[in-house]
Amino acid sequence: MPTATQRTAENLSRLPRNDDFLIPRTAFPLPMQYMGSKQRIAGWILDEIAAAFPATETLVDLMSGSGSIANEAAARGLAIWANDIQPYSHRVLAAAFEVPRGELPEIIEWFESGGAQAILLDGPRSSLREALLVEQEFVAAQSSGDFDWQKYAEFCAAESGSHHEATGRFDLFSAYYPNTYFGIGQCLEIDAIQEMAAKLSPAGAQMVIGALISSLTFVASTTTHLAQYLKPGSEKTARNLVLRRSMNIEREVLSRLRALTRYPRPSFARTLNLGFQDALDTIDAAPKTTVVYADPPYFKEHYSRYYHVLDTVALYDYPSLTFNDRLNQVTVGRYREGRIVSAFGLRSKVEGAFRELFEMSMAKGYEVALSYANTSLLSAERITTIAEAVGFTVELKSIDLRHSGQGQAKAKSDVTEYLFLLSHA
Ligand SMILES: C[S@@+](CC[C@H](N)C(=O)[O-])C[C@H]1O[C@@H](n2cnc3c(N)ncnc32)[C@H](O)[C@@H]1O
Structure with missing residues (x-):
């Protein structure tokens, strides 16, 4: 024994x-x-x-x-x-x-200069221009006390994307996940950061996407894991969601990349x-x-269910989503197939x-x-x-x-x- x-x-x-x-x-x-x-x-x-x-x-x-x-x-x-x-x-x-980590200083410079914001609405992502403005109005209203949570719930239901509309040109999250696990601006940021990472060496991309994944576990519109996302079903949750969705992902990634420069490499x-x-x-x-x-x-x-969205960040492969035959629509959690x-x-x-x-x-x-x-x-x-x-x-x-x-x-x-x-x- x-x-x-x-x-x-x-x-x-x-x-x-x-x-x-x-x-x-x-x-x-x-x-x-x-x-x-x-x-x-x-x-x-x-x-x-x-x-x-x-x-x-x-x-x-x-x-x-x-x-x-x-x-x-x-x-x-x-x-x-x-x-x-x-x-x-x-x-x-x-x-x-x-x-x-040779490329890190240059990468950090790109983030410090607001690189992701500068290309946020490039290419097919421009189709979310209007929705982004509306989201920003909700963020402002939330902090000024002039917030109509039911209108926000309607907006989330109306602007929740469709994966069929993805073009394959750095618009995966903007098409698949707006107002679900992330807000509109956050989905645009994720795609913009992916576009930037695709231009780097494999090592550079690894650091940027690693920092992005780490960041997303803290900003996602969820309670703990990412098997389901929160919906604005009450004023309290709606306010909470707007606050979470106003979190700037580019800044989160930047702070992690800076921390990486200070982290000793293992022997x-x-x-x-x-x-x-x-x-x-x-x-x-x-x-x-x-x-x-x-x-x-x-x-x-x-784990593939709890963190399916993070695998999609890692693979960035425009996956097929699982379908719920009973509801005759994509599964509510928008899981990738083949987990x-x-x-x-x-x-x-x-x-x-x-x-x-x-x-x-x-x-x-x-x-x-x-x-x-x-x-x-x-x-x-x-x-x-x-x-x-x-x-x-x-x-x-x-x-x-x-x-x-x-x-x-x-x-x-x-x-x-x-x-x-x-x-x-
Ligand atoms: C309890 S968690 C590990 C937590 C980790 N020690 C930490 O501190 O974060 C279990 C891990 O096992 C991984 N895993 C599950 N099946 C595996 C397998 N067949 N081979 C390798 N890893 C596996 C999961 O992806 C998950 O990250």
């Missing part, structure tokens, strides 16, 4: 920390509002990995998401490989950790956009000194996925650290049994995370985060 160590997030500051950083600790420049982000417990995870596997030189962040664990590992001087199956995540990882970093099996096949790191950190989805809903389905979110496949992860890591001589939770598809006992059958020795650490109801009795959303440490016997 695994040994269990229980800690709480409140105790984190008292934990012994590895302060032997080789490069200065700097805030991650491209943060994402991301479900399942391990940012809050990254220090704890890396401390436990260091204690269990003191010879570690390379950390593979196999399902890296927003990159919080790769960031913490890099800050401690480890070599990193960061992989994720979702294209939007890879854009952020490549931009933050991997690509050369060694490679990023991949693969399923975990192909990633493990590709990774070329030394046995015994390499730890694979895996943080798979814990639940049945897929990635992760085996970790499928009850029928999750056990096989863990077995494969453990077997491939064992074959390559890598130790494994695995995050999972007590609310997930498989129990801790089941994971332990699978790992032991592959030949690993299993140690189990855990930490209680309070998601809401601070200071009250155990809230429904409280979760125990597990960290399985699998070593070669």
Whole structure:
């Protein structure tokens, strides 16, 4: 049976920390509002990995998401490989950790001079000129107290775009998503920034689009993730939406690009956009000194659904949208077709996925650290049994995370985060 160590997030500051950083600790420049982000417990995870596997030189962040664990590992001087199956995540990882930054000063200059505003209504985007003016009037009315929220709701319903009208000339968001996940001006900005990025080298484009994706997770017209957008169904929500939609994306991107210039490059970093099996096949790191950190989805809903819009930002491919036969129209969330389905979110496949992860890591001589939770598809006992059958020795650490109801009795959303440490016997 695994040994269990229980800690709480409140105790984190008292934990012994590895302060032997080789490069200065700097805030991650491209943060994402991301479900399942391990940012809050990254220090704890890396401390436990260091204690269990003191010879570690390379950390593979196999399902890296927003990159919080790769960031913490890099800050401690480890070599990193960061992989994720979702294209939007890879854009952020490549931009933050991997690509050369030579072009950054020029790119920053373009944003500082208001480059996106200058080309906002170029080409087919000019068809939104009128709608943009109306949106700006609502923004002004909102702050002057002269706001008719029902008129705004009518405007949103009337000006919500049609993907059939996209021309393919940098008007994807202006055609697909106005007044849904983003406002009119914001959709125009996204397309203008894409037009600019298309003229850059692959490294330059990676940084601009990575910064754009990071920004969009904070400005989107949603509550948390991007599976659905908010509608102006009440005065309060309508006012809220107008405020969100008045947020300037160009400025958000600029501040992230500036932060990138201050962010130290890891000693060694490679990023991949693969399923975990192909990633493990590709990774070329030394046995015994390499730890694979895996943080798979814990639940049945897929990241490709929560963040489909970000994949469309990453791919910019004018996708077909899913159709709701019952409503006889495009699905309300305007999802892209052909979204990635992760085996970790499928009850029928999750056990096989863990077995494969453990077997491939064992074959390559890598130790494994695995995050999972007590609310997930498989129990801790089941994971332990699978790992032991592959030949690993299993140690189990855990930490209680309070998601809401601070200071009250155990809230429904409280979760125990597990960290399985699998070593070669
Ligand atoms: C819980 S999140 C990771 C969060 C991350 N540790 C962080 O701090 O942001 C799970 C991630 O696994 C990725 N994923 C799901 N299935 C995968 C697969 N088969 N191969 C690689 N990555 C996968 C998802 O795209 C998602 O980003």
